[in-house]
Amino acid sequence: MIPMADSTLSIEHHTNEPEPSDTLKSFGAVHKAFRKRAGYTQEEYAPLVQYQPGTVASIEQGRRFPPRVFVERAEQVLDAFGALRAAYKHVSREKRLASxxxxxxxxxxxxxxxxxxxxxxxxxxxxxxxxxxxxxxxxxxxxxxxxxxxxxxxxxxxxxxxxxxxxxxxxxxxxxxxxxxxxxxxxxxxxxxxxxxxxxxxxxxxxxxxxxxxxxxxxxxxxxxxxxxxxxxxxxxxxxxxxxxxxxxxxxxxxxxxxxxxxxxxxxxxxxxxxxxxxxxxxx
Missing domain, CATH: 3.30.870 (Endonuclease; Chain A)
Incomplete structure (x- = not known):
């Protein structure tokens, strides 16, 4: 993975989430598709990957960077055939601007x-x-x-x-x-x-x-x-x-x-x- 480019935003800027990027939104969409395919709501799914429903929602909306452990748990729970790991590689290379x-x-x-x-x-x-x-x-x-x-x-x-x-x-x-x-x-x-x-x-x-x-x-x-x-x-x-x-x-x-x-x-x-x-x- 390559470290992100410097943000042009103030480090004291108080927003709750990073600005969405195309790869973050793409990962979120892929994850959401696999979750729905498995028949889980966000509330049902969150305990299975040991994260809060709000975290799942933020990741699927492309507003939060998915932790590596989240991706691994999601692969197992959703039986995603390695698709989430592959999408994650592109997310981690994204140079993102954020607070x-x-x-x-x-x-x-x-x-x-x-x-x-x-x-x-x-x-x-x-x-x-x-x-x-x-x-x-x-x-x-x-x-x-x-x-x-x-x-x-x-x-x-x-x-x-x-x-x-x-x-x-x-x-x-x-x-x-x-x-x-x-x-x-x-x-x-x-x-x-x-x-x-x-x-x-x-x-x-x-x-x-x-x-x-x-x-x-x-x-x-x-x-x-x-x-x-x-x-x-x-x-x-x-x-x-x-x-x-x-x-x-x-x-x-x-x-x-x-x-x-x-x-x-x-x-x-x-x-x-x-x-x-x-x-x-x-x-x-």
Whole structure:
């Protein structure tokens, strides 16, 4: 599979589903035909493939990318003679434009592993309200007060994952210079560092800092986000100025895994990272 082309839509654009593509709609139509041939309604069929009826509907309408495990289960349940697997190969090659961040946030809610490397700003899952407020108020073009409030609310709600997913393995690697930048002023940044220390204290949340003295490392090409679903499928997400790229290609994900593993070995160990943050907090 080939990773998708960069989206021209904002990564903060909040739509529930990706924009339909011809191959997504084609796969959905083929799947719907086999389901009807087998005599199942969506409600009857959904439990057989262990997905919700709404997910089945979204896939058949071409609004949701079908997970590989869904395709395999559908092949067995519908006795599709390999037709769904063949259609899926064409879907996975599609270069699609979509509001991927919303779908990524939905996957976060189910992830059993979530890895994040950041070299630009504090990851959204770790931001305080004050830190996020500063970022959104400085957004260009300017956001209205109601838009800022809505975005902050959504960002804070995402942080419930740490309590709701105690068995999820969270890993964060953040560049030291990001944590030394006094975003919002010294007081706001002190609170931000305190928040990071608190939220990464549980055993299932790991934090590493990439020291500034490390001149070159495996993450110089940009941020990396990786997650693993309960079905043990891995997805990746990368951001740029005005685009978000959702990656399903196993080959591309393997490369990002290798880079993330190297980053872990190049960053400060978790204990040393916490010690550095404590010293930085004391200096503010």
């Amino acid at each position: 991927w961040f919303r779908q990524w946030a939905e996957l976060e809610e189910q992830a059993i592993s979530l890895y994040t490397y950041e070299n630009r700003l504090v990851p959204g899952l770790l931001q305080t309200e004050g830190h996020a407020l500063t970022l959104f108020r400085e957004r260009v073009p300017t956001l209205t007060d109601s838009e800022v409030e809505a975005k902050i609310t959504a960002r804070m709600q995402r942080q419930s994952l740490f309590e709701e997913r105690p068995h999820t393995a969270f890993s964060f690697i953040i560049e030291e210079h990001v944590l030394r930048r006094e975003t919002g002023g010294a007081e706001v940044m002190r609170g931000q560092i305190e928040h990071i220390l608190e939220i990464t204290e549980p055993r299932h949340v790991e934090l590493q800092v990439m020291p500034m003295e490390r001149g070159v490392h495996a993450g110089v090409a940009g941020p990396i986000q990786l997650l693993e679903t309960p079905e043990n499928e891995w997805f990746a997400y990368c951001e740029a100025q005005l685009s978000g790229q959702f990656i399903v290609s196993p080959k591309s994900i393997s490369v990002l895994h290798m880079r993330y593993a190297k980053l872990r070995s190049q960053a400060l160990p978790p204990r040393d990272s916490r010690s550095l943050l404590e010293r930085m907090r004391g200096a503010l």
